Amino acid sequence: MGKKQIAGDSAHISLPEMTKAQIIRLDDTLKYKRQFKNMGITVLMDLKVVAINKSNGHLQLKLFKGEQNKIIDDIHNPTRLENEVLDFDGRVAKSSRPNGNAFKNFSIVRSEDYTPSLFEARKEYWAKTQ
Secondary structure (H helix, E strand, O other): OOHHHHHHHHOOOOHHHHHHOOOOOOOOEEEEEEEEOOOOEEEEEEEEEEEEOOOOOOEEEEEEEOOEEEEEEEEOOHHHHHHHHHHHHOOOOHHHOOOOOHHHHEEEEOEOOEOOEHHHHHHHHHHHHO
16 A cells, blocks of 8 residues: 555544544643745744543643743644644744645654654554554
8 A cells, every 4th residue: 555545544533533542642742843934934832732631532732932831722633733833823824824734743752762743643543453
């Protein structure tokens, strides 16, 4: 099976499903990175999983920006999460944000040896369940 087919087939796996499968866990750190080359801006931000709703798999995360932090609730898709990050960062206007696969912009950091993007972790999970 080709990489594109695996990526396409794994796309039906949602963020809550990944949480329920413990791909994303309580106290995990997620790292956000996205370059906006046309604006000369790179947004980097760390997020901490502070709570997980066990019934629906939705996340509560704490965003960190210097001395500031913010708690966001009821996260169930990476596009909403990306918009929350960019709103908190404040440098990229909503009108300048391209649509894309936000799964690729977040990495799970659990140890030095385990830092896949949500996109890669989702593909790995899909492959294991086939």
